[in-house]
Amino acid sequence: MDEVQKNKNIIAVKKLTTRFGRRIIHRDLDLEVRRGEVMGLIGSSGGGKTVLMQHIMGLLKPASGSIELFGEAIEEMTSEEFRHIALRWGVLFQQGALFSAMTVFDNIAFPFRELKKYGEGVDDETMRQLVFLKLKMAGLEAEDAWKYPAELSGGMVKRAALARALALDAELLFLDEPTSGLDPIRSAEFDSLLLELRQEMQLSALLVTHDLESLALLCDRIAILDEGKVLATGTLEEVARLDHPFVKKFFETRPGEKRLRSIQH
Ligand SMILES: Nc1ncnc2c1ncn2[C@@H]1O[C@H](COP(=O)(O)OP(=O)(O)OP(=O)(O)O)[C@@H](O)[C@H]1O
Ligand SMILES: [Mg+2]
Structure with missing residues (x-):
């Protein structure tokens, strides 16, 4: 990746405002994520992290403000253009990570089938092989492909969702x-899996987490979200030094303390 590419923003949110009725969730919020960067997003519960992600993914329209993805303004795209660009990102939702009526195989195959609608899909045999490859990358067994989400453990659901x-x-x-x-061990395993993937695939990501170890x-x-704005962005060391409640x-x-607590309980 050359420097010019690297410095370009993959996400740029400008002056974003969100209102639900009279409640203001975001007020003139700005956020930039560079290509190749993993940006953590933290903030208090109910502060608007998930809603911000929904705006960026075009699932929810903000009251005002602009959002650019891969250097293009999403509000200027037709719905067809948007659906197409949406195939360039993957998402692991906080809730309802998988389609419950589909097997793991069909869940992972779903994006391939969507792509096919644009005449860009691969043939069925290649798709089958790719589904099993992703399953393996996410640390699941081939036989898990035929299970339904209800038959999986919490950690397996997260892995299958990551594969998708x-x-x-x-x-x-x-x-x-x-x-x-996830329990502390599964949680640490999932973090290492993400770390491996990020090193292999030069991913960019926006990651919401309360977990200091993941961060x-x-x-x-x-990025710290507070009172409707990104209060500050910086490395973990930089933001940890901020004098803010x-x-x-x-x-x-302290790192590890949360996990220690959850083991003790
Ligand atoms: N579709 C909606 N309609 C109305 N209010 C909503 C909607 N979605 C979210 N909210 C409200 O917006 C606020 C922000 O919610 P959001 O889910 O973004 O918080 P969060 O930062 O992700 O919290 P958590 O850390 O608990 O996941 C909450 O008060 C929530 O009740
Ligand atoms: Mg949330």
Whole structure:
């Protein structure tokens, strides 16, 4: 990757405002994620992290502001153009990570079938091989392909969802608390898997997490969302030094402490 490419933003959010009724969730929020960068997003619960991701993915329209993805303004795209560009990213939702009525195989095959609608798909045999490859990359067994989400453990659901997010070799990943609900060991395993993938695939990602260990291991920079704005962005060391109530509270918990607590309970 040359320097020019590297410095380009893969996500640029400008002056974004969100309102639900009279409640203002974001107010003139700015956020930039560079190509090749993993940006962590932290902020208090209900602060608007998931909603921000929904805006960036075009699932929810903001009251005002602009969003550029891969250097293009999404509000200027036709819905057809948008659906097409959406195939360049993968997403792991905070809730409902998989289609419950589909097997793991069909879940992972879903993006390939979507791509086919644009005449860009691969043939069925290649798709089958790619689905099994992604399954393996995500640390699942071939036999898991025929299971339904209800038959999987929480960690397996996350892995299958990651396999689907990576199906089309996504350039950009949206990960909304990928390790929440996993036990400390599964959580650490999932982090290492993401780290490996990021090194192999030169991914860019926006990662929402409450987990200090995930932030330390995976993120180049961290953005702090507070009171509707990105208060600051910087490396973990830089943001940890900020004199701000949310930041102080967040970093009061030393790395490992949360996991230790969850083992003790
Ligand atoms: N579709 C919606 N309609 C109305 N209000 C909504 C909608 N989606 C989210 N909200 C509200 O917007 C606020 C921000 O929600 P959001 O899910 O983005 O928080 P979050 O930062 O992701 O929290 P958490 O860390 O708990 O996941 C919340 O008060 C939520 O109730
Ligand atoms: Mg959320």
